Amino acid sequence: MRKLTERQAISKELEERWKLKEHYEEFINIIQNNYIVTPPYNNERLSRQCGMFLLAGCFNFVYTESISKSSIEKGYKDLRDEFDRKFFYISGENKKAILEELDTYNINEATLFPELEHQLSYIKNKKNAKTKASSEFIKFDPNDIKQQVIKTDIEINGNIIKDESFKDAVIKDLSEKYHFDLQKIWELVEEWVSIIDWNRQESVISRFRVSVQKVLLKNGFDKEHAKNESEYISDKIIKIASELSERSEK
Known part of the structure; x- marks a missing residue:
């Protein structure tokens, strides 16, 4: 305590008080507790972050x-033991959504870190997030849409997408004709078939x-070929679904 007094960390009166047998526990309690310290906000980063x-x-x-001849020594401890054992786990896949939501409240890299490199980084990331890659241009053909809803006698099972034989038949048929990874095509099929009256609505x-044309273009097809093949694929899928539905009714 003498050193604390010499460094003007405590007053002489406190030193004398804590040397007494009746009050030394008060001193021990102070040096063995944890404290939240609010620093002077003379640093721009601290000021922006309201750091403690x-x-x-x-x-x-x-x-x-x-008591007067006793000493104190530095120790170590796990500070996690000083807090309530409650944890909040945030999935990594939610990080982007959380950062975007914080940004709407003006809490972001630019507002928390005043340094120039952080300002530039925020502007760059913000610009990239808003920049959307252009898709392949496909000229509109009015013949593709003759009417909003076409009449058809095909009655397809509403749960056809859950029929494993449907997927097997589609993949088998397309694999015989196309020699590239068909996973993206199948994902488009799943999305398409999940729509009500997917085989009746011409717009759908x-x-x-x-969408299929875009996949075909990425796999080396020219525009005209991709257009023709997309029509073949859609017609083939409707035919497969119709045949399987007809069999299940018998």
């Missing part, structure tokens, strides 16, 4: 002959064909 610090009291009281069929 945890001051951990990790000092051991070593008693000898008397047209959207599916356009």
Whole structure:
């Protein structure tokens, strides 16, 4: 305590008080507790973040002959034991959504970190997030949409997508004709078939064909070939679904 007094950390009166047997526990309690410290906001980063610090009291009281001759030593401890054992786990896949939501409240890299590199990084990431890659241009053909809903006698099972034989038949048929990874095509099929009256609405069929054309273009097909093949694929899928549904009714 003498050193604390010399460094003007405590007053002479406190030193004398804590040397007394009746009050020394008061001193020990202070040096073995944890404190939240609010620093002077003379730093721009601290000011923006409203930062605070945890001051951990990790000092051991070593008693000898008397209180005045005792000493204190630095110690260590796991600060996790000082807090309530409750944890909040945030999935990594939610990180982007959380950062975007915080950004709407003006909590982001630019507002928390005043340094120029962080300002530039925020602007760059913000710009990239808003930039959307252009898709392949496909000229609109009015013949693709003759009517919003086409009449058909085909009655397809509403749960056809759950029929494993449907997927097997589609993949088998397309694999015989196309020699590239068909996973993306199948994902488009799943999305298409999940729509009510997917095989009846010409606008829905047209959207599916356009999506398939984009996949085919990425796999080396020219525009005209991709357009023709997308029509073949959509017609073939409707035919397979119709045949399987007809069999299940018998």
